[in-house]
Amino acid sequence: MTEAQITHDSKWVSEFLASRRSTRDFLATPVPQELIDQILTDALTAPSWSNTRPFKVAVATGEVKDRISVEFLARWEALAKIRQPGLKSKLRLIFSRYGLPTSNRRIIKKYAAELRPRALRVGKELYDHIGVERGDVTARNAQWANNYKFFGAPVEMFIFIHKSLHVFAASDAGLMMQNLMLSAHARGLGTCAQGAVNIWDDVIRQEFNISKDYRLLCGLALGYPSDAVVNTFGAHRIGVDELVIKPTRASK
Numbered sequence: 001m002t003e004a005q006i007t008h009d010s011k012w013v014s015e016f017l018a019s020r021r022s023t024r025d026f027l028a029t030p031v032p033q034e035l036i037d038q039i040l041t042d043a044l045t046a047p048s049w050s051n052t053r054p055f056k057v058a059v060a061t062g063e064v065k066d067r068i069s070v071e072f073l074a075r076w077e078a079l080a081k082i083r084q085p086g087l088k089s090k091l092r093l094i095f096s097r098y099g100l101p102t103s104n105r106r107i108i109k110k111y112a113a114e115l116r117p118r119a120l121r122v123g124k125e126l127y128d129h130i131g132v133e134r135g136d137v138t139a140r141n142a143q144w145a146n147n148y149k150f151f152g153a154p155v156e157m158f159i160f161i162h163k164s165l166h167v168f169a170a171s172d173a174g175l176m177m178q179n180l181m182l183s184a185h186a187r188g189l190g191t192c193a194q195g196a197v198n199i200w201d202d203v204i205r206q207e208f209n210i211s212k213d214y215r216l217l218c219g220l221a222l223g224y225p226s227d228a229v230v231n232t233f234g235a236h237r238i239g240v241d242e243l244v245i246k247p248t249r250a251s252k
C-alpha cells in the first residue's frame with residue numbers, strides 16, 4: 001500500500017467505526033439467509049484465545065423468535081411489577097417466582113460507583129432524546145420492554161460462551177460480536193447488543209439444543225434500521241485520558 005492509500009483508508013476506517021450506533025428500532029424487512037451467513041463468516045475472522053472460539057450463536061427468526069419474545073414480554077411484565085408500589089404484586093412474584101431471572105442475576109444489581117455515573121448518563125440522555133420523562137415509569141418500562149420485542153428486528157441472535165474459559169470466553173465473544181456488528185453496519189444493517197435478554201436463558205434453551213457447558217452472555221438484534229428518532233441517538237464517549245492508566249513513575 002502507498003502512503004497516500006494508508007492515510008486515506010485509515011481516515012475512512014476511523015469514520016466508519018465512529019458511524020456505528022446501536023439500532024433500537026428496526027423495519028420488519030427480512031434479512032436474507034446468505035447475508036446472515038456472510039456476517040457470521042466475517043464475525044469468525046476475529047482473533048480468539050488459542051483459536052478456541054469458545055462461543056456459540058443461536059439465531060432466532062420467524063416463529064422461534066416470536067415465541068421467545070412472547071414469553072420474555074410476559075416475564076418482564078411480571079418482573080416490572082416489583083417496581084410498582086404495593087406489597088401484593090411483589091409477594092405474588094416472590095411466591096410464584098415467574099419472571100425472576102433464571103440466569104445472570106447480576107443484571108438486577110447496582111453498578112459499581114465508578115461505572116454508575118456513565119450508565120446513568122446514557123440512560124438519561126437516551127430517554128431525553130426520545131422524550132421520555134425521568135419520572136414516567138410507565139413510559140420507561142415500555143421502552144425497556146422494547147428489548148423483549150427485539151426492537152422489531154427480524155433476527156435475534158443469542159450469544160453463548162463456554163463456561164470453562166471464564167472472562168476470556170466473554171472477551172472472545174465480544175471481539176466476534178464487534179466484527180459481526182461492523183460487517184452488518186457495512187451492509188446497511190443495524191444491530192443492538194442486548195444484555196437485557198440474558199436473564200431467562202431457559203426460554204432460549206426450550207427452542208434450541210444448547211449444552212450446559214455454555215452460558216448465555218447476551219442477545220444481539222439484527223435488521224434494517226427504521227428512521228425512528230431513537231436511531232439518531234449518539235451515546236457519549238469517554239475521553240482517551242479516562243481510558244489510559246498512567247505509569248506511577250515517569251520514564252526518563
Ligand SMILES: Cc1cc2nc3c(=O)[nH]c(=O)nc-3n(C[C@H](O)[C@H](O)[C@H](O)COP(=O)(O)O)c2cc1C
Pocket residue numbers: 020021022023024122147192193194195196197218233234235
Ligand atoms: C454487551 C452489551 C449489552 C448491551 N445491552 C443493551 C440492552 O440490553 N439494551 C439496549 O438498549 N442497549 C444495550 N447495549 C447497547 C449499549 O447501551 C450501547 O452500546 C452504548 O450505550 C454505546 O452506544 P452505541 O452502541 O450506540 O455506540 C448493550 C451493549 C453491549 C456491548
